[in-house]
Amino acid sequence: MTLTQLSVFVENKQGSLVNITRTLAENDVNIRALSIADTKDFGILRIIVNDTARAFDVLSAEGYLVKATEVLGVKIGDQPGKLSGALEVLDKNEIFLEYLYAFMARTEKHAYVVLRVEDNDKAAAALESAGFHLITDLDVNKL
Amino acid sequence: MEQRYYQKEIETMPVEQIKAMQSEKLVKQVQHVWDNVPYYRNLMEQKGVTPADIKGIEDLHKLPFLTKSDLRDAYPYGLLAKPLKDCVRIQSTSGTTGRRVVAFYTQKDVDLWEDCCARAIVAVGGTNEDVCQVAYGYGLFTGGPGLNGGSHKVGCLTLPMSSGNTERQVQFMQDLNATILCCTPSYAAYIGEYLAEHGISPDDIALKAGIFGAEPWTEEMRRGIEKSLGIKAYDIYGLTETSGPGVAFECSEQTGMHINEDHFLAEIIDPDTGEVLPEGSKGELVFTALDKEAFPLLRYRTRDICVLSRKKCSCGRTLIKMAKPMGRSDDMLIIRGVNVFPSQIETVLLNEGYQPNYQIVVDRVGNNDTFEVNVEMAPEHFSDTVSALTALEKSLAGALKTMLGINPTVHLVPPKSITRSEGKAVRVIDKRKLHD
Numbered sequence: 001m002t003l004t005q006l007s008v009f010v011e012n013k014q015g016s017l018v019n020i021t022r023t024l025a026e027n028d029v030n031i032r033a034l035s036i037a038d039t040k041d042f043g044i045l046r047i048i049v050n051d052t053a054r055a056f057d058v059l060s061a062e063g064y065l066v067k068a069t070e071v072l073g074v075k076i077g078d079q080p081g082k083l084s085g086a087l088e089v090l091d092k093n094e095i096f097l098e099y100l101y102a103f104m105a106r107t108e109k110h111a112y113v114v115l116r117v118e119d120n121d122k123a124a125a126a127l128e129s130a131g132f133h134l135i136t137d138l139d140v141n142k143l
Numbered sequence: 144m145e146q147r148y149y150q151k152e153i154e155t156m157p158v159e160q161i162k163a164m165q166s167e168k169l170v171k172q173v174q175h176v177w178d179n180v181p182y183y184r185n186l187m188e189q190k191g192v193t194p195a196d197i198k199g200i201e202d203l204h205k206l207p208f209l210t211k212s213d214l215r216d217a218y219p220y221g222l223l224a225k226p227l228k229d230c231v232r233i234q235s236t237s238g239t240t241g242r243r244v245v246a247f248y249t250q251k252d253v254d255l256w257e258d259c260c261a262r263a264i265v266a267v268g269g270t271n272e273d274v275c276q277v278a279y280g281y282g283l284f285t286g287g288p289g290l291n292g293g294s295h296k297v298g299c300l301t302l303p304m305s306s307g308n309t310e311r312q313v314q315f316m317q318d319l320n321a322t323i324l325c326c327t328p329s330y331a332a333y334i335g336e337y338l339a340e341h342g343i344s345p346d347d348i349a350l351k352a353g354i355f356g357a358e359p360w361t362e363e364m365r366r367g368i369e370k371s372l373g374i375k376a377y378d379i380y381g382l383t384e385t386s387g388p389g390v391a392f393e394c395s396e397q398t399g400m401h402i403n404e405d406h407f408l409a410e411i412i413d414p415d416t417g418e419v420l421p422e423g424s425k426g427e428l429v430f431t432a433l434d435k436e437a438f439p440l441l442r443y444r445t446r447d448i449c450v451l452s453r454k455k456c457s458c459g460r461t462l463i464k465m466a467k468p469m470g471r472s473d474d475m476l477i478i479r480g481v482n483v484f485p486s487q488i489e490t491v492l493l494n495e496g497y498q499p500n501y502q503i504v505v506d507r508v509g510n511n512d513t514f515e516v517n518v519e520m521a522p523e524h525f526s527d528t529v530s531a532l533t534a535l536e537k538s539l540a541g542a543l544k545t546m547l548g549i550n551p552t553v554h555l556v557p558p559k560s561i562t563r564s565e566g567k568a569v570r571v572i573d574k575r576k577l578h579d
Contacts, residue, residue: 067525
């Protein structure tokens with residue numbers, strides 16, 4: 001029950017991001033969600049796309065350092081307190097959260113959050129038993 | 144100022160007499176090395192030279208050169224010319240390559256080295272009434288021990304401060320009325336800044352002269368230090384391989400450093416062909432140690448590019464003068480007074496599982512060197528979390544610090560992002576203006 005996220009190593013330099021997004025666009029890869037973490041030296045672009053394999057190949061071919069990581073995609077009702085509920089589940093189960101970011105679905109009134117945790121299996125089990133719905137790569141294209 | 148000398152007879156000896164003395168010492172030294180250093184004897188045999196071929200300094204060019212790589216190959220005892228029971232000291236180069244340079248000293252070697260440093264101190268006006276603050280590092284580095292010994296010989300009250308702890312340096316400088324400061328020029332400049340920041344005027348301290356070496360510095364830096372500390376700033380030259388500081392020293396004229404020619408025979412060669420160049424030419428400085436017993440290097444290539452001059456000096460010394468080194472004939476960098484070879488960085492990267500794709504960026508901000516190493520990220524190290532990547536940078540910086548002895552700032556950069564010119568990566572960007 002995981003989602004595949006691609007991380008791309010980005011130089012903190014003008015034009016770095018536009019080159020990546022252009023490469024994806026030219027190859028018909030659609031970005032469904034993204035987040036950027038940056039320090040003063042470098043950035044890490046994290047994306048969820050409609051075609052992970054293709055995105056991985058075209059970015060690698062351009063010389064980018066790309067890494068695929070399995071993360072959790074959790075469906076969250078678009079109401080106050082829903083995200084907090086999911087995070088409380090992790091906290092209660094002592095699951096360390098590295099980072100998270102959210103995105104909206106186009107078709108339904110739902111928000112989704114991408115969670116990067118230490119132990120995917122443990123977190124997935126805890127969230128599902130608390131009633132949260134997890135999505136997979138297949139679901140991403142339908143959203 | 145009134146000229147004083149530590150060993151007047153030698154420092155003002157007529158040139159012909161110095162040369163005769165050098166010839167006599169050279170003949171003896173070559174025999175000593177031939178008899179006791181199989182490594183060098185082997186080099187001589189390969190060149191078809193025997194001690195009988197060396198009748199004086201005019202034959203010096205017949206001898207083979209020694210380079211830093213010979214010193215590494217012969218580490219630790221291969222160039223030792225005395226039994227260890229006759230040796231009393233080692234010193235070592237500041238960088239810590241896998242095979243560092245270790246130099247050995249007999250008591251006589253230490254004595255002569257300290258004499259050289261004493262000449263430098265007297266040349267800047269030092270007497271037994273002075274208080275000499277030695278803020279070079281003490282230990283394996285030659286700076287502290289050398290000037291410390293010289294200061295004793297002159298009879299100065301010696302403050303063996305070692306480097307760092309600026310607050311304490313300044314307190315002792317003020318409370319004990321230090322008159323001579325010995326340290327790296329960048330540290331002298333730093334002390335100057337510290338004084339200004341703490342509202343201490345140059346008039347509040349007793350300092351009158353400084354002896355600064357171990358790293359390149361410019362005339363502009365000299366003027367800055369002189370102003371901020373209210374002193375005259377003098378250059379000093381040396382290297383561990385030949386003894387340490389005091390191979391050459393500056394006098395009141397401040398126009399180059401007198402080489403202690405009774406102990407060190409200097410040549411300028413073409414770094415590409417090895418051919419000896421006429422006096423006044425710019426080339427690589429080569430030294431032959433004439434008196435050293437334990438570690439007598441003959442024709443050691445310093446890799447410093449420099450010019451020698453016999454022009455008459457107003458200080459009365461007849462010893463030949465060397466200009467401030469104008470650069471290097473190899474890729475060695477001197478950063479914060481420490482010798483750094485790009486190959487050392489390469490070694491660390493390979494050890495840590497990186498490709499040797501890196502770039503060193505050195506700059507001088509104020510009077511302090513900045514030292515950055517950009518390293519291309521290896522695919523297997525890449526992670527989606529910032530904490531993992533910053534931990535990588537930190538651990539690489541730690542490994543580099545262990546190898547080099549100074550702290551770099553490490554930046555991970557994307558693969559293939561290091562500038563390549565004509566297919567060859569630019570490994571070193573030195574933005575400092577160290578040579579006038």
